[in-house]
Each structure stands twice: as C-alpha cells, then as structure tokens.
Amino acid sequence: MNINFFSNLFLWLLVITLPDMVFSQSADFTIQDITFESQGVTLAGSILTPKKVLAAVVIVHGSDPVKRKVEFAKRLAKEGIAVLTYDKRGVGESGGVYVGPTVGTNNIDTTNLNLLSHDASAAVNTFRTYLKDKKNTNWIGWLQSSRMDNPNCCK
Numbered sequence: 001m002n003i004n005f006f007s008n009l010f011l012w013l014l015v016i017t018l019p020d021m022v023f024s025q026s027a028d029f030t031i032q033d034i035t036f037e038s039q040g041v042t043l044a045g046s047i048l049t050p051k052k053v054l055a056a057v058v059i060v061h062g063s064d065p066v067k068r069k070v071e072f073a074k075r076l077a078k079e080g081i082a083v084l085t086y087d088k089r090g091v092g093e094s095g096g097v098y099v100g101p102t103v104g105t106n107n108i109d110t111t112n113l114n115l116l117s118h119d120a121s122a123a124v125n126t127f128r129t130y131l132k133d134k135k136n137t138n139w140i141g142w143l144q145s146s147r148m149d150n151p152n153c154c155k
Helices: 002-023 070-078 110-130 143-147
Strands: 029-038 041-050 055-060 081-086 137-141
Touching (some): 041 070, 055 070, 055 110, 081 110
Antiparallel strands (some): 029 041, 041 081
C-alpha cells in the first residue's frame, strides 16, 4: 500500500509540473518575436532577454542563407546575455531576396556586404529600443560578417 501511495503521488506531481516544463519558456529568460525594417525590407527575429541582463549582443550572419540562431542565443541568454537573432533577408520569415553566394562559394561582393551591414546596423538599432541599458550592445559575427567596415554600423 505504501508503494501505491508513492506511485500515485509521483504521477500526480508529474501531471501538475509536466505541462509547465514542456510548454513554458525557460524561467531564466523570455523570448519575443519581432520584426524590423532595413533598406525597405522587413526582417524577422527573436529577442531573448534574461532576468538579469549583463550584456547584449546581436548575432550577425556570415555569407550563407541562414535563419536565426535560436539555440546559440538560448545558451547566451542563460548566461545573462540579452540576444537579438534574426533571419537573414530572403530566408525564413524575413522578406526580401537572398543575394548571397551559393553554398561553398566565397562572396566578397561589396554591394552585398554593404546591404548585409545595413541589416546588422538596423538590428542593433532596433535591439537598443528594447533594452534598458542601451550602451552595452555589441554584435557577434561569423566569417564575412566579421569583415563589416560600415562606419554607420552599431552607432
């Protein structure tokens, strides 16, 4: 009879807590889907905000047609870093046309890199409107995004 009681208690606790664990966001941070404009195109992204924000970053893409990096953003948010991650133009929920290279090629076209740097700058400026401390906003980039030299980016 003692085993039956504990089995029932365990099942009852599981029924109560499982929906919260499965269907809720992490208690450490919240996720908010947003859109913002860049060069006449609507880009879509997600903002992950920890309970206590230590820093803030925008994840900037490399040259491939990639969607937002939510799993990486979650890891950062769990460490106290607020994150904006967005779908590259023409990819996922973002509008526009993807004008980058095909997979496996190297795109160093100045026009395309400038367009992508404008997108990154718009992302940073949009993100700052959601933050209380607007000074500590930076960006994390991969490969070609690390070559951005747009003087208007991130001001």
